[in-house]
Amino acid sequence: MPARPDLRRSSGLAALALVVLLLPLALQNNYHYEVAILVGLNAIVCVGLNLLIGYAGQISLGHAGFFGLGAYGSAILTVRYGWPPVGAMLATTAGVALVAWVIGRPILRMRGHYLAMATLGMGIIISIVIATEDRLTGGPDGMSVPPLALFGLALAGERLWYWMVGGVLLVAVWLALNLVDSPHGRALRALHGSEIGAEVAGIDSASHKVRVFVISAVYAAVAGSLTAHYAGFVTPSKVTFFHSIELVTMVVFGGMASTFGAVVGAALLTTLPQALTVFKEYEMVMFGAVMMLTMIFMPKGLVPTLAARFASRRPSP
Amino acid sequence: MLLKNLLAAVVAFGCGIAQAQEPVRIGAFLAVTGPAAFLGDPEQKTLELYIEKLNAAGGVLGRKLQLVSYDSAGDAEKARTFAKRLIEQDKVDVIVGGSTTGETMAVVPLAEAAGMPFISLAGAVVIIEPVKKWVFKTPHTDRMACDKVFVDMKARGVAKVGLISGSGGFDKSMRGECLKVAKNHGIEIVADETYGGADTDMTAQLTKIRQNAQVQAVLNAGFGQGPAIVTKNYRQIGMSVPLYQSHGVASKEFIRLAGEAAEGVRLPAAALLVADKLPDSDPQKLVVTHYSREYQARFKSDVSTFGGHAYDGLMLAVDAMKRAGSTDKARVRDALEATKGYVGTGGIVNMSATDHMGLDLSAFRMLEIRKSDWTLVK
Amino acid sequence: MSAQFLQFLLAGLTVGAIYALVALGFSIIYNASQVINFAQGEFVMIGGMTTVSLTAIGWPLPFAIAAAVLAAAAVGLALEKFAVEPARGASVVTLIIITIGASILLRGVATLVWDKNIHPLKAFSGDAPIQMGGATLVPQSLWVMGITLVVVLLLTWFFGRTLLGKALLATSHNRLAAQLVGINVRHVLLASFGLSAALGAVAGILVAPITFTSWDVGVMLGLKGFAAAILGGMGSGPGAVLGGLLLGIIESMGAGYISSAYKDAIAFVVILAVLFFLPSGLLGKRSTDRV
Numbered sequence: 001m002p003a004r005p006d007l008r009r010s011s012g013l014a015a016l017a018l019v020v021l022l023l024p025l026a027l028q029n030n031y032h033y034e035v036a037i038l039v040g041l042n043a044i045v046c047v048g049l050n051l052l053i054g055y056a057g058q059i060s061l062g063h064a065g066f067f068g069l070g071a072y073g074s075a076i077l078t079v080r081y082g083w084p085p086v087g088a089m090l091a092t093t094a095g096v097a098l099v100a101w102v103i104g105r106p107i108l109r110m111r112g113h114y115l116a117m118a119t120l121g122m123g124i125i126i127s128i129v130i131a132t133e134d135r136l137t138g139g140p141d142g143m144s145v146p147p148l149a150l151f152g153l154a155l156a157g158e159r160l161w162y163w164m165v166g167g168v169l170l171v172a173v174w175l176a177l178n179l180v181d182s183p184h185g186r187a188l189r190a191l192h193g194s195e196i197g198a199e200v201a202g203i204d205s206a207s208h209k210v211r212v213f214v215i216s217a218v219y220a221a222v223a224g225s226l227t228a229h230y231a232g233f234v235t236p237s238k239v240t241f242f243h244s245i246e247l248v249t250m251v252v253f254g255g256m257a258s259t260f261g262a263v264v265g266a267a268l269l270t271t272l273p274q275a276l277t278v279f280k281e282y283e284m285v286m287f288g289a290v291m292m293l294t295m296i297f298m299p300k301g302l303v304p305t306l307a308a309r310f311a312s313r314r315p316s317p
Numbered sequence: 318m319l320l321k322n323l324l325a326a327v328v329a330f331g332c333g334i335a336q337a338q339e340p341v342r343i344g345a346f347l348a349v350t351g352p353a354a355f356l357g358d359p360e361q362k363t364l365e366l367y368i369e370k371l372n373a374a375g376g377v378l379g380r381k382l383q384l385v386s387y388d389s390a391g392d393a394e395k396a397r398t399f400a401k402r403l404i405e406q407d408k409v410d411v412i413v414g415g416s417t418t419g420e421t422m423a424v425v426p427l428a429e430a431a432g433m434p435f436i437s438l439a440g441a442v443v444i445i446e447p448v449k450k451w452v453f454k455t456p457h458t459d460r461m462a463c464d465k466v467f468v469d470m471k472a473r474g475v476a477k478v479g480l481i482s483g484s485g486g487f488d489k490s491m492r493g494e495c496l497k498v499a500k501n502h503g504i505e506i507v508a509d510e511t512y513g514g515a516d517t518d519m520t521a522q523l524t525k526i527r528q529n530a531q532v533q534a535v536l537n538a539g540f541g542q543g544p545a546i547v548t549k550n551y552r553q554i555g556m557s558v559p560l561y562q563s564h565g566v567a568s569k570e571f572i573r574l575a576g577e578a579a580e581g582v583r584l585p586a587a588a589l590l591v592a593d594k595l596p597d598s599d600p601q602k603l604v605v606t607h608y609s610r611e612y613q614a615r616f617k618s619d620v621s622t623f624g625g626h627a628y629d630g631l632m633l634a635v636d637a638m639k640r641a642g643s644t645d646k647a648r649v650r651d652a653l654e655a656t657k658g659y660v661g662t663g664g665i666v667n668m669s670a671t672d673h674m675g676l677d678l679s680a681f682r683m684l685e686i687r688k689s690d691w692t693l694v695k
Numbered sequence: 696m697s698a699q700f701l702q703f704l705l706a707g708l709t710v711g712a713i714y715a716l717v718a719l720g721f722s723i724i725y726n727a728s729q730v731i732n733f734a735q736g737e738f739v740m741i742g743g744m745t746t747v748s749l750t751a752i753g754w755p756l757p758f759a760i761a762a763a764v765l766a767a768a769a770v771g772l773a774l775e776k777f778a779v780e781p782a783r784g785a786s787v788v789t790l791i792i793i794t795i796g797a798s799i800l801l802r803g804v805a806t807l808v809w810d811k812n813i814h815p816l817k818a819f820s821g822d823a824p825i826q827m828g829g830a831t832l833v834p835q836s837l838w839v840m841g842i843t844l845v846v847v848l849l850l851t852w853f854f855g856r857t858l859l860g861k862a863l864l865a866t867s868h869n870r871l872a873a874q875l876v877g878i879n880v881r882h883v884l885l886a887s888f889g890l891s892a893a894l895g896a897v898a899g900i901l902v903a904p905i906t907f908t909s910w911d912v913g914v915m916l917g918l919k920g921f922a923a924a925i926l927g928g929m930g931s932g933p934g935a936v937l938g939g940l941l942l943g944i945i946e947s948m949g950a951g952y953i954s955s956a957y958k959d960a961i962a963f964v965v966i967l968a969v970l971f972f973l974p975s976g977l978l979g980k981r982s983t984d985r986v
Binding site (some may be wrong): 029030031032034037038044068131132134140141142231232233235237238273274277281283286 | 397422423560
């Protein structure tokens with residue numbers, strides 16, 4: 001019985017690995033690589049966020065806050081305190097996990113729109129603190145970040161980063177897929193369906209929710225740290241409410257409760273603004289229109305809708 | 318032998334013609350939408366207008382100019398991606414852009430690594446201090462604004478000042494500079510309040526400043542709608558000590574927004590704002606009057622100093638290309654650095670290896686708002 | 696009462712009244728359709744910008760205001776008809792994304808129809824400050840607070856006494872039962888969007904003389920209005936008004952007494968604290984889960 005999902009899982013992962021391996025054939029210059037790397041970084045955050053939104057059914061409108069904590073944590077530790085970048089990244093990730101765990105318990109007691117508001121508030125508070133404490137964070141103009149270095153060797157350059165981000169993405173997707181199929185994942189889906197029902201079946205919903213909240217925060221923080229070192233610069237613009245909404249949109253676009261959907265959503269919404277520049281002053285109108293039309297006609301998201309259409313075409317056994 | 322030479326000459330000639338056909342690409346990333354649209358919109362319009370005019374007059378070095386511009390919406394990461402696109406994909410010859418400091422600083426490493434001459438349109442002093450080989454800027458620095466204001470305050474006998482600023486990058490940077498240079502002028506900052514970018518009421522902060530009996534003048538370091546609201550609130554709660562604004566509000570829009578409350582407010586600004594009031598002997602008179610007239614005629618809206626900075630950026634780049642005789646990036650960079658006596662809307666530009674902005678304090682004029690119009694002070 | 700405290704209080708009430716109007720818009724739509732309309736802030740923008748345009752071409756203020764409110768209501772109806780209705784039955788998150796897309800679209804259209812500048816609107820009755828116990832107030836603040844009060848009273852009468860209003864209330868309590876007694880739920884939905892849009896527009900027009908208006912003025916106001924609606928209890932009319940006023944006062948007091956830089960953060964911390972103890976907001980319905 002479990003054979004089917006296993007096959008789908010590993011074939012999906014293999015397909016993604018193939019895409020990552022072969023994509024460079026289509027990338028002609030550093031700008032293309034840059035977009036690909038940004039897609040990868042966004043995808044990492046989205047895969048984690050999808051676990052929270054899609055599988056556990058909890059909404060977060062503040063995940064840019066965790067991304068920002070990851071980015072600024074790395075930046076501050078390496079620039080102000082001279083830590084080695086990899087150590088800073090590990091410490092930052094651990095720190096964000098702790099913060100998520102502490103905030104998670106009280107916040108996840110709320111439901112629906114109240115939870116949305118609480119996560120929104122959390123994200124905004126984080127972004128205000130970052131923008132205001134300019135002695136530490138460089139304020140609204142941000143701060144420079146040294147490149148990622150391993151044993152003193154600087155890791156820079158688009159090609160290298162492409163492979164690094166690709167690798168991290170594959171690991172992130174693999175972990176997420178494993179999580180979804182684990183007892184923890186099944187517990188999450190149960191409590192998504194009905195929290196009370198799940199509790200009756202003996203699932204400690206509060207601790208499961210907090211756990212997935214922390215995991216999704218860790219995904220975001222890692223992506224944040226990587227972004228800071230890749231760009232060599234960090235500003236509060238990535239920590240805003242708008243970016244949180246962008247992330248949620250990517251997850252929903254691609255398809256909730258679908259890890260690959262999250263990757264597809266991230267890919268689409270990261271490249272779309274680049275493609276829309278041809279519209280010049282109509283760019284915003286086009287972007288809004290695309291968002292609305294896609295959600296109206298494909299409310300479950302791209303990947304599930306296409307998968308369903310594909311499955312219905314296959315002759316029934 | 319002769320045939321081979323002939324062939325080589327023909328090929329070279331052909332390439333030369335092809336090269337001549339290639340337009341000179343001016344790359345730009347500007348905050349046309351978003352919170353800094355105040356800056357990016359006139360910048361974009363200015364670049365479009367003047368590239369059109371330059372092309373009508375024959376272009377540069379016999380080639381047409383082509384503008385490749387993107388809207389970075391005030392977001393440093395978008396700016397970075399677009400700058401990369403300009404450098405790698407669009408292969409532009411020079412970049413004029415970066416409406417805000419955050420966007421500019423994110424792009425500086427790219428310009429330096431790619432050897433791309435980059436003329437920034439943002440304000441903070443950190444852009445050119447320390448000097449970076451490939452990065453230049455046209456707007457006056459925030460530190461200059463502080464200096465100009467403090468000099469004027471001192472002349473009016475003010476020694477203790479209240480500061481109020483917003484939370485944006487420009488505001489914070491200028492506030493930092495003012496705090497640093499105040500003592501050089503014998504001025505002490507005795508009150509320091511801040512407000513948020515989207516705030517609609519600053520009476521709370523101004524009330525706190527008013528309660529401080531030591532304050533003899535107030536400086537508002539900000540841009541956008543904040544300073545207009547500060548000015549209105551200032552009159553509303555009846556504060557009588559002199560109010561100074563920054564060059565961030567150097568546009569008629571500020572007067573329109575603040576209304577009667579703006580009467581008596583002083584601020585440092587480029588001569589562009591008082592083009593028609595300059596004496597004919599003023600070296601900038603011609604340039605600023607022409608730009609003013611042409612911008613207003615085409616866009617039916619008031620001229621802004623931000624558009625003026627874009628004008629200066631474009632013209633400096635074109636002038637450098639003419640002096641270098643080519644669009645080779647290294648030669649253009651050298652020519653930019655050697656700019657001397659160039660008359661722009663912002664002032665007279667004299668660059669050097671240690672000064673990639675080229676303006677001094679005289680480039681700023683002290684203006685006072687009287688009867689809803691700008692007047693030159695002294 | 697110290698003059699300083701009074702100054703902060705008046706400032707807080709003025710901006711709080713605006714938040715209350717926007718929050719009411721959120722609550723009304725939520726009640727009728729369970730949708731959080733993130734485009735609510737854009738109605739505020741449309742109200743203010745339309746009034747500015749019309750007065751600029753010479754329309755007398757009252758006509759400009761009426762036309763602006765109608766224009767916003769029309770946009771609200773269009774939003775319901777073309778964006779929300781086709782997505783009937785979609786998940787909550789999907790609907791949120793649709794309204795966010797709509798808000799981006801509306802802002803994009805605004806930059807094309809108008810421009811990217813900030814625009815003032817003349818105050819309804821002048822700018823001369825009014826002295827009140829050591830604090831000062833601009834006449835427009837009185838307009839804001841007064842009109843908000845009138846609007847709240849009108850809404851109370853509307854929901855309590857008119858058929859459409861009662862139909863709206865009935866739909867919010869139990870849609871199926873409302874349909875069973877013959878209420879045309881589709882019309883109710885349309886009406887709720889139109890009404891919320893009108894409320895948003897009124898807020899935008901009232902506050903434009905004090906805070907100016909521009910193509911993106913709706914973003915922050917929409918966000919704060921949403922926060923206020925949640926604070927008061929999403930779906931509760933009195934909650935929205937209470938939430939709005941409280942939010943305005945907390946912001947003002949926070950700026951005045953604690954830290955003006957952290958004013959917004961303080962407000963959100965307070966909201967989170969309230970939600971911690973009262974997970975459904977101050978006056979929100981204590982929801983019961985059916986298993």
